[in-house]
Amino acid sequence: MTKTTLRDGERVLDLGPPGDAELRFIGRIRTPFATRADCPRQGREDGPDCALELLPELAPALDGLAEGFARADVLYWLDRSRRDLVHQSPKSDGRVTGTFALRSPVRPNPIGLSRVRIVRREGHVLIVRGLDCIDGTPLLDIKPEACSFSPQAPLKAADER
């Protein structure tokens, strides 16, 4: 965790070490953004192509994604972020906002989430647009978009209540 300097009004909370559950990196994200300063604040669908490079053995887990969906939710690990701020001051003006009212990378579990447009699949690599993270960011998950999503499993009684 990078301990950046606190801005006026920001508030730290010591929650103790994490360790409730463990993540496995399933690959890396390749973007044209080499440093944090290069990253846009938000990814855009007309932004550059980025590559979700899965571990090669996970390639079959992509079957059906690019064929069936135009967009996906991508989860990744913001491994350079501090995790102990409850109040943050994004504008450095002393005005503070709760961490859960921001999409800042600084949060107790620094999981990034971007909705991306799927461009194409190349084996174990998925080319997408709409990311804003640094090159080499660890990849956690890819989910087909929920908006246009129809569950493939049969309906259950609980769905019809």
Added chain:
Amino acid sequence: MTKTTLRDGERVLDLGPPGDAELRFIGRIRTPFATRADCPRQGREDGPDCALELLPELAPALDGLAEGFARADVLYWLDRSRRDLVHQSPKSDGRVTGTFALRSPVRPNPIGLSRVRIVRREGHVLIVRGLDCIDGTPLLDIKPEACSFSPQAPLKAADER
């Protein structure tokens, strides 16, 4: 991890133990769904009220969320899911789909993601609608919705490319 029976055509991959990064549970989700059979396949905005019960010391991190946003992305940990399937057969009919083309809880990192409607805040508890998870599910993160999101931080050169 629960080792459920495999369906026809489903494919397992041994990725070895996780351990690339550690999560901290920030609270629990209270839903009316006591068992998996009670859970709907997908949450709906006209579904029942559910409660995101944060650790009390994290209450300040909610400041500004219910006041500023109608919806949020909720991340949670599906702690009963197996993590080793690359091909799944949701309809149990032998037809398989890659894990990343499904929103099934079974995935290498069983992180659930739901877009919810914010109903109200009560101290360290956020009342929302649109969840489909079991009562007691560990909570990982809450992010304001991205659709209507305008970054609070100043624009950077990289945003204007």
